Amino acid sequence: MVGSAVKSRSPRLRADASRNRERIVAAAREAFVEHGAEVPLDEVARRAGVGNATLYRHFADRAELVREVVLSVMARITERTEAAVAQEPDAFEALRRFVFESAEDRVGALCPMLSEAFDGNDPAIFAARDRLNRSIEDIMDRARTSGQLRTDIAVGDLMVAITQLTRPLPGKACMDMDRFVHRHLQIFLDGLRAPARSALPGAAVTLEDLQQQR
Incomplete structure (x- = not known):
């Protein structure tokens, strides 16, 4: 018994x-x-x-928890990005879906990857990052090929912008900022549409560029 x-x-x-x-x-x-x-x-x-x-x-320890969070967020975003490509016939709508779903999946939690202490050569991290990068490149290439996405941005530009627009502002008075996120992401998306209405300063940013800033 x-x-x-x-x-x-x-x-x-x-x-x-x-x-x-x-x-x-x-x-x-x-x-x-x-x-x-x-x-x-x-x-x-x-x-x-x-x-x-x-x-x-x-x-x-903290490093083990950070690693798990990064792997979890990358897996969630990659799966939803691949689903958007497969399910959305309109290329820019697929990109729009990626942007909003990345915000929901807290893409800002990937920021620890830019730290010098983070082990970017970990085989699991490397594989997950490569799959994520390819999935985002695919969704952006489709939008460019359709003539809907401006040609002077890269994956890094997209990820940095989404991260910045979805992070809460400092201070307790700004805690309820989530209600503005979708509005500001839509403004950002409008700025991505081709034809471009302005010339961007500097060069397009890739994920590799971000890694080299560590």
Whole structure:
């Protein structure tokens, strides 16, 4: 009887542990966007509704948690980008969908990748970044080929702009800025449409350019 009781509890324990891990990653994603990757891990645990001991059971240190958040966000954005390409017949509509869904998936949580302390050569990170880069390049190439996207921007330009437009402004008085995000993203999208109404200073920014700034 004792053996059967242990067996019956094990799936429940594993499910609880999986949910805790997901809550921690989701809480860290939001905290990184709001406060940066150096946010106290106590705050991440509080937001996740778990104790510090539970957080450290899943993630030995900050670097491990950052890695998991980055992998999670890249996977979510890549999957939704690939779906947009497959499901939207209009190339610019697919791009628009990517922009809004990247905002929802908290693309700003990828900013730790620009830190010197981040291991960009980690095989899993490298593969996920390559897949994400290819998926965004694909969606932008389609929009360019259709004549709807201006030709003087690159993936890095797009990612930086989305990140900046979806990060909260500093100070408690500006905490409710989410209600402006979709409005400002639409203004940005209008500026991406071809034909271009102005010449952009500097050169188009790639993801590789961003990595070299570390």
